[in-house]
Amino acid sequence: MLIIGAGPRSEVSMRTLRKLALCGGALMLSFGAEANPSFSSDETDFQLETVATGLAHPWSLAFLPNGDVLVTERAGRLRRIRDGVLDPASLTGLPDLVVSGQGGLLDIVLHPEFASNQSLFLSYAHRSGEGMTTRVARARLGDRGLNDVQVIFEALPRAGTSHHFAGRMAFDREGLLYIAVGDRGTRDRAQDLADDAGGVHRITINGEPAPGNPFLARDDARATLFTYGNRNIQGMTIHPVTGEIWTHEHGPRGGDEINILRAGTNYGWPEITYGIDYSGVPITPYTHKEGMAQPLHYWVPSIAPSGMAFYTGKSFPQWQGDLFVGALKARKLVRLELAQGRVTEEEDLLTELGERIRDVRMGPDGGLWLLTDSPNGKVYRILPEG
Structure with missing residues (x-):
């Protein structure tokens, strides 16, 4: 009820x-x-439509030009929703991946020219004899599955842990792909420029380091690195006006952050944080250090944010330009009003659902789409009242 x-x-x-x-x-x-059940926010009333159920830990979704929706399941399946109905069959041709801990099939983004080339990109966990890591593959979507699958990015070195893969991705307006890689549970890796973990990488669609990357000229740094000092990014989106890439990431107990990506920036983990260790022991006495960026916004205690989207549709003019963030631990949808580059208001929505929200996407239909993280995960769509 x-x-x-x-x-x-x-x-x-x-x-x-x-x-x-x-x-x-x-x-x-x-x-x-x-x-459809109805809800109220400070700005408007809305309804919540259940689009699909029975998904095993759905992680991300993408909207195709023909109206279909693709959904990744962390359990290692790629599904299609057509005419509002979830196809019971999984798409074939996925790259070799491992489902372990927080790892599995993760994010999906379409090529900027998908309508003409049918290309898409998947992030996922991969295991070899040297451990597990975050990989990205490019593929072409066919009628029943993926073709021409090619691995274009692999975070090194690998690790024996099964958490903090990150895996969120986004394209900028120049057609360059941003890939988040978590610290894999070893904090200091995020401060090592010669390590792929704990940062955001910017590459071309063929997997090459993007022109203009901040560490291209350094022999002691990864050429693909764009930022570092990132713990475990779980949300990434492009600002609809500025074109900047916005992210949010998990803190430990507190210290979840929203950041705007700036080339070469150190976001501080684990040298600075507003959180503490899960054991209750401080990680560092510092929340500020020279040369390390402060978050645009942070949460204490942690909400475990996941998924993020700016509202740009016409269905809810009152929400135009607001930022929406899902929460796993706090089991809610957060609406953030922004002005002059800062958060001016925060509102909690859908707290009554009691479900872990894994992804938030702006739909081409003007609705906000949500995924819930559970063995019986759901796809929801937020629609206007009436």
């Missing part, structure tokens, strides 16, 4: 109070009802 109108910090909006006065107990709805 849910009560319509629960707002941020458990406050009830004036709009909801008016509804309660008019309708009383009729506002109690069950998710089992045929009608």
Whole structure:
């Protein structure tokens, strides 16, 4: 059961109070009802439509020009939603990958010219005798599966751990691909420029270091590195106006961050953080150090953010330009209002669902699309009321 109108910090909006006065107990709805459940935010009312269920830890989705939607399952499957129906068959031809811990099939992004070349990019965990790592492959989408699969990026060195793969990706306006790689659970790797872990890499569609990368001329640094000092990025998107790449990443106990990527920037992990170790022991006494960037926004305690999108559609003009972030641990959707490069308001949405939100995407239909992380994961779409 849910009560319509629960707002941020458990406050009830004036709009909801008016509804309660008019309708009383009729506002109690069950998710089992045929009608889409309704919710209220500070800015507008909305409905939540269930598009698909029964997905094994869905991780990312991509919208095809023909209206189909592709969904990755961390369990190692790529699925298609066509005409609102989830195809029971998985797409074939996936690259060799491993499902272990936090690893599996992760992000999916379309080539900027997908409509003409049918190319897409997948990030995933891969295992060899030397351990596991984050890989990226390019492939061409066919009728029933992937063709011409080619590995274009592999983070080195490998590690024996099965967490902090990161794996989020995004294209910029120049057609360059950004790939996040986590610290793999070894903190100091994020400060080592000769190590692929704990940073964001910028490459061409063929896997070459992007022209203009900040460390191209250095023999002691990875040529693909764009930023470093990143712990475990789980959200990445392009700003619709500036074209900048925005990210967010997990802190430990506290210290989740939103950052804007700047070439060559050190984001500080683990030298500075607003979080502490899971054991309760401080990681560092510092939250600031010279030469290390401060986050645009951070959370204490941790919400475990995952997935991120700017709202750019016409269905919710009140949300135009707002940033939406999913939360795994906190089990909610966070709406952030922005002004002059800073967060001016934060609102918690969908706290009644009680589900871990893994991904947030801006749909071409004007709705926000969400994935929930569970063995019976769901695809949701946020639509206007009525």
